[in-house]
Structures are given as structure tokens and as C-alpha cells.
Amino acid sequence: xxxxDLRRSGNIDDQRGGGFGGGLGGGGMRVPVGRGGIGIVxxxxxxxxSYFLGIDPRILLDGGGGSMPPSSQQQAPRTPGAGQTxxxxxxxxxxxxxxxxxxxxxxxxxxxxxxxxxDPTLVLFSGAVQSACGFAQAAMGPFYCPSDQxxxxxxxxxxxxxxxxxxxxxxxxxxVIAHEIGxxxxxxxxxxxxxxxxxxxxxxxxxxxxxVMMELQADCFAGVWGHDADAEHKMIEEGDIEEGLNAAAAxxxxxxxxxxxxxxxxxxxxxxxxxQRVKWFKTGLASGNPKDCDTxxxxxx
Numbered sequence: 001x002x003x004x005d006l007r008r009s010g011n012i013d014d015q016r017g018g019g020f021g022g023g024l025g026g027g028g029m030r031v032p033v034g035r036g037g038i039g040i041v042x043x044x045x046x047x048x049x050s051y052f053l054g055i056d057p058r059i060l061l062d063g064g065g066g067s068m069p070p071s072s073q074q075q076a077p078r079t080p081g082a083g084q085t086x087x088x089x090x091x092x093x094x095x096x097x098x099x100x101x102x103x104x105x106x107x108x109x110x111x112x113x114x115x116x117x118x119d120p121t122l123v124l125f126s127g128a129v130q131s132a133c134g135f136a137q138a139a140m141g142p143f144y145c146p147s148d149q150x151x152x153x154x155x156x157x158x159x160x161x162x163x164x165x166x167x168x169x170x171x172x173x174x175x176v177i178a179h180e181i182g183x184x185x186x187x188x189x190x191x192x193x194x195x196x197x198x199x200x201x202x203x204x205x206x207x208x209x210x211x212v213m214m215e216l217q218a219d220c221f222a223g224v225w226g227h228d229a230d231a232e233h234k235m236i237e238e239g240d241i242e243e244g245l246n247a248a249a250a251x252x253x254x255x256x257x258x259x260x261x262x263x264x265x266x267x268x269x270x271x272x273x274x275x276q277r278v279k280w281f282k283t284g285l286a287s288g289n290p291k292d293c294d295t296x297x298x299x300x301x
Contacts, residue, residue, distance in 0.1 A: 001174060001236065001237055002234065002235050002236075002237060003101075003174075003235065006101050006233060006235075007104075009097075009103060011099060011121045012092070013121050013124070014124045015124060015126075016155075091155045094170065094173070095122065098173075099122050099177060101229045101233070102177065102181045104229075105228040109224060109228060109290060110189075113291070118188060120149045121150045121151070122153065122177070123150050123151065124154075125138070125153075127154070131152055132145050132148035133145035142154075142157060142176055143180065144184055146183070146187040149184060149187060161176070165247075169247075170240075171240035171241070172243040174244075178222035179218050180218075181221070181222075182217065182219070182220070182225075185218075186214065195210055195214055198210060211270040212271060212276070215272055216276055216295045217294075217296070219248060220290075220292070220295065223281045223282060223286070224288055226241075226244065226284070228288050231288070245282065249274040249277065280295065280301075
């Protein structure tokens with residue numbers, strides 16, 4: 001992925017080395033066990049999807065599902081002088097470039113839908129962090145909080161992504177950021193508010209389906225970014241698209257459930273199957289048109 005010539009975003013809030021650590025005790029973000037109780041295997045499933053691509057944490061607190069066990073990276077924040085390595089500094093540079101690219105894309109694309117884009121802030125943290133949506137630990141993975149319109153990410157997650165999820169590569173890493181920015185776009189479009197309002201009137205199964213639609217649309221929006229950024233900067237190199245598609249497939253509910261519990265429960269999906277996630281990422285990547293990302297009215301997800 002050609003990213004070094006991209007501009008850098010000024011909307012990075014680096015909180016590594018200060019704030020919150022492993023000593024949160026009971027203040028960490030609560031992981032629900034679901035209505036009626038889902039048992040230890042179900043709890044592992046719940047932890048998983050939030051681990052890789054966390055959606056609005058308020059949705060997670062209401063009982064959205066997932067798949068993999070928590071990461072071993074729940075630890076105290078590293079101080080800039082000690083644990084903030086050159087590798088992490090380069091990764092910060094990479095994240096800043098990708099974020100700037102998403103800003104450029106959505107400032108151009110979103111007005112086509114009648115909405116002006118407002119830049120979110122991307123918060124870098126280590127171990128744990130406090131957001132307007134509550135406390136979160138690194139094991140949750142990257143997430144977007146609509147209450148403060150910020151994306152949160154612990155950079156050591158990318159090592160977990162490579163080693164535990166089998167999704168290496170810089171374009172795969174960029175896809176993660178673009179997916180979370182997709183949730184920001186949903187907030188600006190009013191989609192998130194509508195979905196949250198509708199959830200209280202729905203059964204658990206229908207709530208799960210609504211969450212799937214949200215996640216797949218964010219995947220599609222990530223593809224829209226990829227299409228535009230490549231057209232503008234010739235950013236995509238050989239193998240990059242495969243990296244992105246592999247990342248999308250790696251965190252499909254079916255694959256994660258099969259890995260964690262040995263069988264698949266489709267009605268419990270909250271993020272979509274591997275095939276669905278790949279499909280919608282490819283949809284946005286192919287057309288670059290956010291109007292093609294209407295998962296809520298699609299005849300087939």
C-alpha cells in the first residue's frame with residue numbers, strides 16, 4: 001500500500017503513556033452475557049467480534065455478539081520513553097496517513113448525500129481508555145464512540161490481528177480504520193440514531209439482524225474509501241485488495257464462531273458472515289458510491 005506520500009491528519013490524540021491501565025478493576029467496559037444467559041462458550045463468542053471490530057459500545061452493552069477470547073494485551077499503558085517503540089511511532093505515522101485519506105474521501109463524497117463531513121478524532125491508547133461511551137480495554141479492539149465522535153485504537157492490536165486472526169498487511173490495517181470511520185459516517189447521516197431507536201422495539205433476533213446491517217454498511221463504506229483513495233493517489237498495490245478481503249473474511253461471525261465453539265449459530269450473528277463482509281467491502285470498493293451501501297433495504301445481504 002502506497003501511503004508514505006499521503007498527507008498526515010492533525011486529528012490524532014495520542015494518549016499512550018497517560019490515563020488508564022490494568023488497574024481499572026470493576027470500572028472496565030462490561031461485556032454482556034445476553035438475555036437468558038449464554039454460558040461460557042457464548043461469552044467467548046461475545047468477546048470476539050468486539051475484540052476485532054467494535055461497533056458503538058452502547059450496542060455492545062445492550063448485548064451484541066461476537067467470537068474470540070480476549071487478547072492477552074490487557075496491561076498498563078506504556079510510557080512514551082519506555083515502551084513506545086520506533087515501530088509504534090511508524091505505525092502512528094501510518095494511522096495518521098490513513099485517517100487523513102479517509103478525511104479527504106468523505107469530505108468529497110458525503111456532500112453528495114446532502115451532509116457535510118466533520119472530522120472525527122482518532123485516539124491512540126495503550127491498555128485501556130475512557131471514552132464518552134465508557135471504559136474500554138485494549139482486548140475489545142478498535143471501536144467508534146458516537147457520543148464523542150472518536151475512534152479508539154491500541155496500536156498493539158495490529159500485532160494481534162496479524163498473529164491471532166491471520167490478517168496481516170498494511171491494507172488490512174487500513175481497512176480496520178476505514179471501517180470504524182464508516183461508523184462515523186453512519187452517525188453523521190443519522191443512521192446510528194435511527195438504528196438505536198429501533199432496537200428497543202425489536203426482538204433479540206431482529207436486533208442482531210439490524211447490527212449485521214450496520215456492520216456490513218460500515219464494511220461497504222470502507223470500500224468506498226478504498227475506491228476513492230486509489231483513484232486519487234494510486235494507493236493500492238498488488239496484493240492489497242486480497243489483504244483487505246482476507247481481513248473482512250477473517251472476522252465473519254461464522255468463521256469466528258466455528259473457531260471458538262466448533263459450530264455456527266446464524267441467528268446470533270451481529271456482524272455478518274465472512275461471505276457477507278467480503279461482498280459488501282467489494283461492493284463499495286468497486287463502485288465508490290455510498291448509495292450502493294444501503295444494506296438496510298438490500299433484498300439479500
